[in-house]
Amino acid sequence: MKPLSLEPVFLPATADTANIRARLKKVRAPEDSISSLLGTDFDTAYDTLRTTAAAGTAADEAAQVTSTLAEMDSVLSAAGSEGENDSQRIILHAAILQILTALHIEQNSLDDAAVTAARALSLLARDPKRKDTPFLQVLGCLLYDISHLHGERGEFKQAEREVEKSIKVFERLAKTNPDRYASPHVMALNGATSVYRNRVKQAELLAHYQVATSTYLHQVNEGVSEATGRLVDSITSEGDTLAQMGRHREAMQYYTRALKYLTKIEPEFTLRQLRLSISLGEAMLKVNAMKDKGIHLLNTMLHKATKINATEEHRRIVDILFNAKSSSLDILGIWHKIFPK
Known part of the structure; x- marks a missing residue:
């Protein structure tokens, strides 16, 4: 999965979606699915849609999930002015379009993603003063995905x-x-x-x-x-x-x-911290004003590497320190002593 808002790590589901998911399995018509989603709080509806899309993508069923959400989008769009002032319906529709945007990017359908993203932004723009949590989280996810879309196109x-x-x-x-x-x-x-x-x-x-x-x-x-x-x-x-x-x-x-x-x-010292500290120490050695601090840091890491039995990292530190000392030799000075002018 691409680094998009649908990744489970991006916005971990915190709502209990078991009941709504069970209801959605029993219905087939998109109108019924929309009705069920509107019948619950927004976080539950949003988490249900997002986790379903993420699971479908992970199972190589992104096209199927995209088709299902596209049908729901069509129903909501066809309703037109009927739901024009229904804030709950508008934000659900925007959420569906946001998820469709991520799904299109996942499937490399960048033009389709641009269209659904623009439509989602248009829906959100209907009430520009709205700043409640449902509005903001859909906007935040949408902006994150659009950023990825423009990055893919080199529009940095x-x-x-x-x-x-x-x-x-x-x-x-x-x-x-x-x-x-x-x-x-x-x-x-x-x-x-x-x-x-x-x-x-x-x-x-x-x-x-x-x-x-x-x-x-x-x-x-x-x-x-x-x-x-x-x-x-x-x-x-x-x-x-x-x-x-x-x-x-x-x-x-x-x-x-x-x-x-x-x-x-990672409050406890780990191998990952050791490796990162070694990289920091090595960079410090290359900056004259930081060289002494770099040597001190690497010597400290040498002891820590011994404590956690990090043999390879211990060897790397020894090599870095040895090369640092070698490079500090005044080679030109030695050359002139051997071959004076």
């Missing part, structure tokens, strides 16, 4: 704007309900690492939201933990790329940030 400026808006939406929701919305907030941050072309702006964005996310990361649940793990991987990958480019100061910023997130979800 638009993708950046959309993922930033998605981050802000989920930050707002996470303040009131971190159990449900902390995960999509972190996942939206993770999405930013793939669409931002400017690493300075990317680093500033991640730094800005680190304080906000740290306030609820201590309330670790399975969804937040997995989402944060994804973010750590993405930030580490960015650090590795910068280090390979010789931009070691910037790499240090990314490694440091990744470690801060990682220690939130």
Whole structure:
């Protein structure tokens, strides 16, 4: 599955959907399905639709789920003005279109995704002053998926704007309900690492939201933990790329940030923390002002590697320290002593 809002880790289902799912299995007509969904609270309806779409995608039945939702969309669209002022009906319709957008992107039907995304935004725009939770979570998911859509098309400026808006939406929701919305907030941050072309702006964005996310990361649940793990991987990958480019100061910023997130979800020292700390120490050695601190960090990690029996990592640290000492030799100075002018 592509990194879209349908991923179970993006917005973990928190509602009990067993009853509504059982009812939907008994009906065949899209009108009856819509009636059943309208007969429950929005989170339950939304979680039901999302989990069904995600399960269908995982089972290679995305086309079938897309067809079912398209039928429901047709019924809601045909109702037209009848449901024009029915806010519950409008937000359900927008949610269906948002999920269809993600399904189209998953199936590489980017033109269809653009159409359903535009229609979903048009529905949400009917009441621009609306800022309740159902409205915001559909908007946040939609913006996240549209960002991916523009990223796929190489339209990165638009993708950046959309993922930033998605981050802000989920930050707002996470303040009131971190159990449900902390995960999509972190996942939206993770999405930013793939669409931002400017690493300075990317680093500033991640730094800005680190304080906000740290306030609820201590309330670790399975969804937040997995989402944060994804973010750590993405930030580490960015650090590795910068280090390979010789931009070691910037790499240090990314490694440091990744470690801060990682220690939130892994309070006990782990092999993953060890490997990330080694990368940080190696980058520090390449920056003259940080070299002593880098050596100190790597020596500390040497002891920790011994404690957790990380043989390969122990060997890597020894090699890094040995090469650092070798590179510090004044080769040109020795050359001139052997062959004076």
